[in-house]
Amino acid sequence: MAEVSTARRTRITPEREAELYAAVLDLLREVGYDALTMDAVAARTRSSKATLYRQWGGKPELVAKAIRHNKPGGADDVDTGSLRGDLRALTYREDDCTMQQNAALMRGLFMAVHGNPDLLQAFRELLVEPEMDEFRRIMQRAVDRGEIRADRPALDYVVHMIVGAFATRSLIDDRPPTQDFLMSYIDAVVLPALGVPVP
Amino acid sequence: MAEVSTARRTRITPEREAELYAAVLDLLREVGYDALTMDAVAARTRSSKATLYRQWGGKPELVAKAIRHNKPGGADDVDTGSLRGDLRALTYREDDCTMQQNAALMRGLFMAVHGNPDLLQAFRELLVEPEMDEFRRIMQRAVDRGEIRADRPALDYVVHMIVGAFATRSLIDDRPPTQDFLMSYIDAVVLPALGVPVP
Structure with missing residues (x-):
């Protein structure tokens, strides 16, 4: 070979x-x-x-x-000209079936992470950090466009908001995360927390 | 005996x-x-x-x-007259050490829940539902006081916002959840999403 x-x-x-x-x-x-x-x-x-x-x-x-390989492409794919458009485009990159498969994989990995520092480090470097970079670029563009004030406190918590909702959906509602759920959550929580008007 | x-x-x-x-x-x-x-x-x-x-x-x-027994008392304990006061009082019920012990316990249980329908049902009935009832009562009082509009979409996602942040803190920031973190998150995310002014 x-x-x-x-x-x-x-x-x-x-x-x-x-x-x-x-x-x-x-x-x-x-x-x-x-x-x-x-x-x-x-x-x-x-x-x-x-x-x-x-x-x-x-x-x-x-x-x-x-x-990481299985997740849809990098941030360069997503630049729609508005924050809401970008977040919706991110959500649309995975159909509901893929989203649920990935949720199951992430859950399995999240479970294994505890008591396994090597996996935690790989998980953070190869999965969490790239995801956070992607959100940071999207948020920076929204700040540059004047959609979000640069000192808006919720900017520190974008990943907590979104990953948290994704991770707790099944437990709280006994339903898997879906595109519809995430888009409703983006309009109800993420955009208002960032001070961005929802149409 | x-x-x-x-x-x-x-x-x-x-x-x-x-x-x-x-x-x-x-x-x-x-x-x-x-x-x-x-x-x-x-x-x-x-x-x-x-x-x-x-x-x-x-x-x-x-x-x-x-x-459940180990968690601090029911919703009747918390009624400060304002939503922000109630959410802060909830956060203050557990000191950082207790909060981290509970986070570890919840994580362990959350891990065991998958592939164990009996545990999932007990978990939901005895832990998730009482917690959600508590939040519902706090939110209802805030609506009754006129602090939150009854049709505010984020009302459906209060538990996702808060439990999600609590659950993802360690993974995202490599730091355990603390009172300071939760209070900062409440002011940055939860109150703005609900349309409640932060002083």
Whole structure:
């Protein structure tokens, strides 16, 4: 296989990478994070464990990258010219089925994070931080356009508001998060907290 | 012991009940929900398993009641005459140390809830619903006082806002939830979303 090389990080094709990530997510859904082994990933993807470790460093990084890979594209995709448009576009990037699959994956990972500092670090670096950067860019553009005052206190809590609603929806309402729910929440909570008028 | 009786639900003293709940919470912190057994609770509290089952019905109910018991008193405690005062009083009921212990307990339970419908039901009936009732009463009084318009959309999402922030604080900021954080969040997000002026 192309991965067997003396380079510190070997090159694998994007197709092969996507295939590996898909296998990791399948395993994650089937057995959960704790029971997922690098052996199982190697067997399912017909790779060597050495390759997996060389390429990703370890299970926490591999899993976090696989989940990240599965999420829709970066912030560059989203720039509609208004804050409400941007937040709605973010919501529309995942259909309800994908959103619920991702919610289940995140929940599984969130559960495993406790008592596992390596996973927590990978989770934060590879999933939480990129997500927060994305929101920061969207908010900065809204501030630059004059939609939000730069000293609006809710700017510090955009991710808490949105991820919190996403995470608590099932528990509180016995219903999974959906696009409709998130859009209603954006209009009811996020925009008013930021002082942005809702049409 | 007094519990051994032919009555459907036997009487135990409030002190004995508190002692039992404390032991359940200790065990929960030590071993987590899944590994907690009714045998261990019986042994630690010198009760019979039959008594525990007769009194509480099962492990999910016992654990949910123990956590509920540990939380500060009902809504009747809180009626300061303003929404901001009520929300601050709720926050002040738990000092930071208690809040963090409860956050850890809730996290453990939340983890166990998935794949355990009995626990989910007990969790919802005994913990989520009473909490939501408490918020509903506080919000209704604010509506009655004219602080919040009755048709304000954010009224549907008060618990999502607050529990969501509480639940995501550690993950997003690598810091536990505190009174200061919650009070800042109430002023930045909850009150503006409800259209209530922040002094």
